[in-house]
Amino acid sequence: MEKASIVRAFDSAAILLVAAGNDGKIGYVSRSAEQMFGPILGMNLSAPPPIEDPRSPLAALVAAFGTEDGAGGAGAPRMVRAKIAGAPAYLWLQILPMGDAEAGGRLFLFNDLTEFVSGSEPVRALVSQLAHDLRSPLTSISGAAELLLSGRVGELAGAQGRLVKIVDEGTQKLAAIIKGAYEEGAREEGGASR
Helix, strand or coil: CCHHHHHHHHHHCCCEEEEEECCCEEEEECHHHHHHHCCCCCCECCCCCCCCCCCCHHHHHHHHHHCCHHHCCCCCCEEEEEEECCEEEEEEEEEEEECCCCCCEEEEEEEECHHHHHCCHHHHHHHHHHHHHHHHHHHHHHHHHHHHHHCCCCCCCHHHHHHHHHHHHHHHHHHHHHHHHHHHHHHHHHHHHC
């Protein structure tokens, strides 16, 4: 497939694509991404213009560029909450490296899941219930990791300590995600019942 037909395919896709070099300069924006983010071609994500709304999709893109996985590596897909015209928006984000670490850049793939997530009462209820159900086992895992790291049950060898620290940091991140999902579900339920 030739390059021009690939670009046309990306421009018509439902996935929002933004490509930026390691320097942060945006070199490609699909049409669907331009509709979401506005005219951002050529913008430097490492020195963006002032952003009025910290919950805007553009703020999410700038924040994603600044993350560790956005700085050159592939990141695990994640849900990004934003606001579009004052309404909650849910974007699925994947960051992929392009080329080598020195000369390459990053490809940001956003998929707008707002209609699916916000329009579905059963989905909101499921997210809220899952978040609630995950709290107890996550608290146990986090507590065990903290106890091991404290040394109160014995000293850990170097590699063991590093692995337990990874578990502890992972549980902290997961706890924040679960808390956000639970609070968002509670807010949505509260707004729907009014």
